[in-house]
Amino acid sequence: MKNKRKQYVITTWQKLIIASLLVGFLAGALSISLKHITEHFEASLFEKTLINKLYLLVFPLIGLSVIYFLRHYLFKKKENKGIKEVFESTQSGKNLAAYKIPSHFVNGLITVGFGGSTGIEVSTVVSTAAIGNIAHKKERFLRKYKNELICAGIAAGITALFSSPLAGILFAYEVITKKMSKSFVIATGLSVTVAYSLLLLMNEPPLFKVAISLWKWKAIPYFIVLGIIAGLNSVYLTKCVLVIKKLFSAVKKQSYKIMVGALSLSIVLLILPQLYGDGYHAIKENLESANTLLFTLPVALLLLGIIVMKPIITSITLGAGGDGGVFAPSIFIGAFLGLLVALLVNTFLHADIIPLNFMIVGMAAMLSASIHAPLTALFLVCGVVNDYTLFFPLLVVCYVAKITSKMICPYNVYTYKEKTAHAR
Structure with missing residues (x-):
């Protein structure tokens, strides 16, 4: 009986480790992709507005209209609630639906690209949280690690956006779960390691290039x-x-x-x-x-x-x-x-x-x-x-x-x- 119990615990931890690595890879890849696509899209359209100010009169209307029609016809007529959706998932039995991944990815890209004065960070957080949520449902051993895998996805997404693994882990802790455990440390630690490794492999530069020599x-x-x-x-x-x-x-x-x-x-x-x-x-x-x-x-x-x-x-x-x-x-x-x-x-x-x-x-x-x-x-x-x-x-x-x-x-x-x- 003891051997079976021990084997069950080992298997559970092994599954959590594998899932965390996969979530870290997928969340990191999604975050990097969204960042680069949005940067290119936003820069290209903003350059048009510098040449002709009339674009500023049509871009916001196009962006908000496209988001509405996508939401109405493609994403089940449901509005995105941002990080509150993650809270609902971690604090109750609700699950983040799989369509939240393309919904936040596409809508975040369009919002910022067409001049909406916000950012893709929340879109990244919710879509990467949805990746973690899906992972916990795919294996019976992982059902009790729902919050850990959601946090793993979020931590990897923040890491990939801002080149800071500690910021990813701390955001998942300070804002999302506010609970520290061995499973949380393992899941987020492994996921941000994978996400940061992707950044290093791709030679991703920091968001802002500055030269700080001292402070007084x-x-x-x-x-x-x-x-x-x-x-x-x-x-x-x-x-x-x-x-x-x-x-x-x-x-x-x-x-x-x-x-x-x-x-x-x-x-x-x-x-x-x-x-x-x-x-x-x-x-x-x-x-x-x-x-x-x-x-x-x-x-x-x-x-x-x-x-x-x-x-x-x-x-x-x-x-x-x-x-x-x-x-x-x-x-x-x-x-x-x-x-x-x-x-x-x-x-x-x-x-x-x-x-x-x-x-x-x-x-x-x-x-x-x-x-x-x-x-x-x-x-x-x-x-x-x-x-x-x-x-x-x-x-x-x-x-x-x-x-x-x-x-x-x-x-x-x-x-x-x-x-x-x-x-x-």
Whole structure:
């Protein structure tokens, strides 16, 4: 009897290991594919808008319309709920349907490619979670490891997107499951190893190429101020998403949602083309010029406009039917918030701080505050710049931003529930 029990345990662990490796490979491959296809698609269409602004009047309408018809005729007429779908699966008996893989892949690609002001991160998370969910159903031995395999898929997807295995594991822990176990460590550890190996084999470069040489201790007070401001901005982002999505949900006719959403996107993009798609193109441009940029009133107004309008246009994208979440918008807002803070204190307080560093720290601060996951934000940003020079200020500011955000608003867009709002 003991031998049978021992053999059963060994077989179960072997099955979990094999499944985790396969999930890691499939999730990593899907994530890398979606990233490259979206980058190419978005860059090509955005280049068209630079040549002829009229494209900005039609691209959002095309994107939102195509997503609607795909959802209506191909994806069972069901809207994608983003990461809440993953929560429903891990916290109850619900399963993520297999069609969620192509649904989020295609809709995320179209949303960002045609100018929807969000990112593919949430599409990646849900589609890779669905891969893990399918794996647990295929073998009787794996039925009790549903959450572990879902987390394995998510961790591999985040790893492939941001070149950071630790960010992948920590996101699965801090945001999705909040439970640590031996099976979780094994499943996520093996899956991110496979996903990261794919990145190395393909010589994938970091998302942002920067040269960080040092940071100054005298900048710490200003970093902390940046963390507090990021925390406040994250609440603004959360409230924008919840309020504007609620306004759109009150509109019954989908055609009205699409027309209002597309027109709003077009108008804002005509004024601020930096907000097109995930906005990573604008971040890259400003990372290159951050340390030489001079403070002027037009520059300040431009940065302020970007920071104020990004949450609104993101919320409109999601409310009108686009796929995405607050992941990429948080990184985007944080970068420009950091740049604005650095320019202000250098100009008026003669602080002599490094604006590039503040852009990078701002990304992590805003992400940490928006998703309430400081360690994920820390290692993710270190991964996207492939540099750990700013590790200590990143660590401090990520926690400052999260604490500030939670003191004002205990929930985020992932954890919000109607009863929570009514109780406040």
